[in-house]
Amino acid sequence: MTDARPLADRAALARIARRRRGEAAFRTASMAAVVAAVAMLGWLLVTLVGSGATAFYQHVITLDVALDPSKLDPTGARDPAELQKASFRPILQSAIYGRFPEATGRDERRELFALISVAGATDRLRRMVRDDPALVGTTVRITAPVSDVVDQLLKGRIDRKVDATLRPVSDRQIAWIDALRASGEIKARFNATFFTATDSRDPELAGIASAVVGSAMALAVALMLAAPIGIAAALYLEEFAPKNRITDIIEININNLAAVPSIVFGLLGLAVFLSFFGLPRSAPLVGGFVLALMTLPTIIIAARSALAAVPPSIAAAALSVGASPVQAVFHHKLPLAAPGILTGVIIGMARALGETAPLLMIGMVAFVTEIPSSLTEPASALPVQIFLWSDSPERAWAERASAAILVLLIVLGAMNAAAIFLRQRLEKRW
Amino acid sequence: MTTLGIFLSLIFESLRFFAQVPPLDFLTGLQWSPQTAMREDQAGQSGAFGAVPVFLGTLMITGVAMLVALPIGLMIAFYLAEYAPARMRAAVKPAVELLAGVPTVVYGYFALLTVGPAIRGFAEAMGFAVPTQSAVAAGAVMGIMIIPFISSLSDDVINAVPQSLRDGAYALGATKSETLLRVVFPAALPGIVGAFLLGVSRAIGETMIVVMAAGRAANLSANPFEAMTTVTVQIVAVLTGDQEFDSPKTLSAFTLGITLFVVTLILNVIALIVVRSYRDRYE
Amino acid sequence: MVNDTALKLDVGRKFSEAAAVGGAVIDLAAAKAEEKAKFVCRGVRVHYGAKEALHGVDMDVPDAGVTALIGPSGCGKSTFLRVFNRMNDTIPGARVSGSVLMDGADIYAKGVDPVLLRARVGMVFQKPNPFPKSIYENVAYGPRIHGLAASRGELDAIVEGSLKKAALWEEVKDRLKEPGTGLSGGQQQRLVIARAIAVRPEVILMDEPASALDPIATARLEELIDELRKNYCIIIVTHSMAQAARVSQKTAFFHLGDLVEFGDTRAIFTNPKDQRTQDYITGRTG
Ligand SMILES: Nc1ncnc2c1ncn2[C@@H]1O[C@H](COP(=O)(O)OP(=O)(O)OP(=O)(O)O)[C@@H](O)[C@H]1O
Numbered sequence A: 001m002t003d004a005r006p007l008a009d010r011a012a013l014a015r016i017a018r019r020r021r022g023e024a025a026f027r028t029a030s031m032a033a034v035v036a037a038v039a040m041l042g043w044l045l046v047t048l049v050g051s052g053a054t055a056f057y058q059h060v061i062t063l064d065v066a067l068d069p070s071k072l073d074p075t076g077a078r079d080p081a082e083l084q085k086a087s088f089r090p091i092l093q094s095a096i097y098g099r100f101p102e103a104t105g106r107d108e109r110r111e112l113f114a115l116i117s118v119a120g121a122t123d124r125l126r127r128m129v130r131d132d133p134a135l136v137g138t139t140v141r142i143t144a145p146v147s148d149v150v151d152q153l154l155k156g157r158i159d160r161k162v163d164a165t166l167r168p169v170s171d172r173q174i175a176w177i178d179a180l181r182a183s184g185e186i187k188a189r190f191n192a193t194f195f196t197a198t199d200s201r202d203p204e205l206a207g208i209a210s211a212v213v214g215s216a217m218a219l220a221v222a223l224m225l226a227a228p229i230g231i232a233a234a235l236y237l238e239e240f241a242p243k244n245r246i247t248d249i250i251e252i253n254i255n256n257l258a259a260v261p262s263i264v265f266g267l268l269g270l271a272v273f274l275s276f277f278g279l280p281r282s283a284p285l286v287g288g289f290v291l292a293l294m295t296l297p298t299i300i301i302a303a304r305s306a307l308a309a310v311p312p313s314i315a316a317a318a319l320s321v322g323a324s325p326v327q328a329v330f331h332h333k334l335p336l337a338a339p340g341i342l343t344g345v346i347i348g349m350a351r352a353l354g355e356t357a358p359l360l361m362i363g364m365v366a367f368v369t370e371i372p373s374s375l376t377e378p379a380s381a382l383p384v385q386i387f388l389w390s391d392s393p394e395r396a397w398a399e400r401a402s403a404a405i406l407v408l409l410i411v412l413g414a415m416n417a418a419a420i421f422l423r424q425r426l427e428k429r430w
Numbered sequence B: 001m002t003t004l005g006i007f008l009s010l011i012f013e014s015l016r017f018f019a020q021v022p023p024l025d026f027l028t029g030l031q032w033s034p035q036t037a038m039r040e041d042q043a044g045q046s047g048a049f050g051a052v053p054v055f056l057g058t059l060m061i062t063g064v065a066m067l068v069a070l071p072i073g074l075m076i077a078f079y080l081a082e083y084a085p086a087r088m089r090a091a092v093k094p095a096v097e098l099l100a101g102v103p104t105v106v107y108g109y110f111a112l113l114t115v116g117p118a119i120r121g122f123a124e125a126m127g128f129a130v131p132t133q134s135a136v137a138a139g140a141v142m143g144i145m146i147i148p149f150i151s152s153l154s155d156d157v158i159n160a161v162p163q164s165l166r167d168g169a170y171a172l173g174a175t176k177s178e179t180l181l182r183v184v185f186p187a188a189l190p191g192i193v194g195a196f197l198l199g200v201s202r203a204i205g206e207t208m209i210v211v212m213a214a215g216r217a218a219n220l221s222a223n224p225f226e227a228m229t230t231v232t233v234q235i236v237a238v239l240t241g242d243q244e245f246d247s248p249k250t251l252s253a254f255t256l257g258i259t260l261f262v263v264t265l266i267l268n269v270i271a272l273i274v275v276r277s278y279r280d281r282y283e
Numbered sequence C: 001m002v003n004d005t006a007l008k009l010d011v012g013r014k015f016s017e018a019a020a021v022g023g024a025v026i027d028l029a030a031a032k033a034e035e036k037a038k039f040v041c042r043g044v045r046v047h048y049g050a051k052e053a054l055h056g057v058d059m060d061v062p063d064a065g066v067t068a069l070i071g072p073s074g075c076g077k078s079t080f081l082r083v084f085n086r087m088n089d090t091i092p093g094a095r096v097s098g099s100v101l102m103d104g105a106d107i108y109a110k111g112v113d114p115v116l117l118r119a120r121v122g123m124v125f126q127k128p129n130p131f132p133k134s135i136y137e138n139v140a141y142g143p144r145i146h147g148l149a150a151s152r153g154e155l156d157a158i159v160e161g162s163l164k165k166a167a168l169w170e171e172v173k174d175r176l177k178e179p180g181t182g183l184s185g186g187q188q189q190r191l192v193i194a195r196a197i198a199v200r201p202e203v204i205l206m207d208e209p210a211s212a213l214d215p216i217a218t219a220r221l222e223e224l225i226d227e228l229r230k231n232y233c234i235i236i237v238t239h240s241m242a243q244a245a246r247v248s249q250k251t252a253f254f255h256l257g258d259l260v261e262f263g264d265t266r267a268i269f270t271n272p273k274d275q276r277t278q279d280y281i282t283g284r285t286g
């Protein structure tokens, strides 16, 4: 073994070093791509949480308001209907002016009044009086949201150091706010409004309730239509249809439909359901129809592959004990394929929930201030609500849009987690 | 079934549109301003329905999106298929696919509120004035959305390349990256082209991101940093709000819709055929 | 160091085992005196995960001529063949231990780059696996990555020379631009051999190279192997005893992960020393 010679000469070694560096560079680049993609996802989520998490709490102001009968009920009749029509604005003004008597100028008072969410506070007062007309003449303590600008300031979204002319709150206002905050009259609390209220012109009073209900209704319609039709179509295509050119074309068609832009489904909905059948605009019913059309291919494809994954031996066994082909499918294959089908349905529904464009087409972009109670009433949907809010320039809207996105993502996450859970159980079976 | 339905109803509406606006103007006109054409006296005024700027905007944004999605998506596929240890692969693949599960309205919001201002800030630091809404902002975010389409499909395709080809290259003394780039990649190319086409079709049909982040002005410009409009944006712009069903404005949206439908359909069919013939080759 | 003792112990076991079945099967000293060894393997074991596929193989592969590896399916022939160019490295979970010296240098030593090793030890697989590229590009691939040609002209010359050595040139010289996958199976296999030759290896490993070929293509391939053995050390795995007898000068018989018998091909086939070898070549096992 004395004539041992090296495996390679110098030149080859130099070359291999260069090739190895190329190899390492390529490998690093491929890892960098993964890191980049995951980082983008992280950036997205961090941005959303950073800008949206604060929407889940809100600052409220506690005020003692004298329900002055001379302003609310000049006739003294205490007629509930008349009381509801009364303007609560003046007594609210007196209450806040009373709190800071040193503010006397017109501008000063206007700025002072702007600290409160006027619509929120008067609404509360009106409701109190409606529930108990005897309150008129007494002084009540109410808790109402502060205006969105104050809220944003207290959440640190408005820079106090910026020149006063460049920020939406004046130095005076900041002094008042700090005083109220120090005395505990302004405090932060959980923002229940965001979940119970409908859309509003004031961000501090806006909530996602109508949008959530609209989405739920549309999704229910879509589920009711797409799931049975999709599963039936899949059963037919997979189990009973003859394999010929026509079913071949249908199959290609279904695959293509899954890739048709969603906005085209919206156009179809507009042309067919609204223009041709004359169904109402903005209705969850139509939204559901459109979403059903859109998710149908997804469900059919998923259901077919779930059916195809059931070992043929199971159907053969059923047939061998004398079951009819239909019985074999319904008694044996379908139950075994059920988790897979369900997974497909959930994934399809999750996609439908996040879909916005087709809903814009059929007019589900209305400004809806009431929770829809039937399928034909105008409604919004959660993603559409996000779209609408993100169009508004105020910071408070962006905060709410982010928060609505967080809610949407959490729901989607839950749906997908359910789908994954089901899929894993399915995989364990064989 | 439904394809036919879509096709017929869209054809019907577009025929009515072309009854009012000459097809040649639509395809070659350089000015798009359906709003002004709404007025009776201006209806059919030549040039108002020239769709060229709209098509160009679509092309530009799709281009930017693919510029982002293709390299990143492909590199991810390479990593997943050839480098990632099994455990890493099991973690990374679903993480990347999460990107596809995010609703597009969320991407639109992200583009509008985060990426757009970031690009503008960066451009200002470099001494350019760039609007928040720009083809680049919309395209880049759309690219992020399309990454998983490219990476997942390409990963499948690369995995379908027979191991014997890799062995052949390794046995000749090729390194992993040499094997990948010069043997596996060319072998997988048809499938990757299919994935690319599907990505393009996605990008063309994507609506919310561009509606929120690309702007609505029909600019005829080659500068991707300008606000630009796309087919989908115009459909939304024209059709949201009240409208009569017979105005050329409304009908123009349907015509854009059918253009979109036909183009994406063709892309999908080609992609499907390419991928399928590729699969057959290695089975 | 621990390895070393294990290795020695192992060698010891091997010999006592051989003695137990009737005489020294492998006469190492004699083999060395006869000719220079290209590879010297001692105590080579290969694990796939927890499973051991080769249980310590000692073998000296001669520098010249063809060495055939035979044995029943699953006995570890391919595994052993992949030891020589470290192709087992590409299989997840595969581990090789023991020592393999090539021209006296340990190819599993730290710092040895398998990429360089594989340039010196070419391989041909069971199923022809031309790259989905032109015939020319298939052959040019190796020289390109290893930087063997300085100019286009040189590369052309390497391609032509390799195809000639692989006895394919006459058939393809007019269609070098056509895809390699369009050739017949036998032509593909010769193309793959040309591809391996183009890197100027010293050794060519062949794993059942004729199993996907018809008898005529097989005959041509065997002629080619006979021609190549003048310039290369060839190790070939084959299932056909007749083929081993026709093309090889040395034959090694493997059984269940052990090297049972190794020696001159003629001796193995006419006068096997081990019962298991005898059973196999007379068709009683396998
Ligand atoms: N990649 C692998 N992973 C796990 N085990 C393997 C792998 N390759 C081979 N084995 C096992 O190692 C043993 C030897 O296999 P090998 O392929 O070397 O046999 P062989 O002699 O070439 O057989 P054949 O004649 O069928 O090609 C077998 O038991 C096989 O199951």
Ligand SMILES: [Mg+2]
Residues within 6 Å of the ligand: C077, C078, C079, C207
């Ligand atoms: Mg083998």
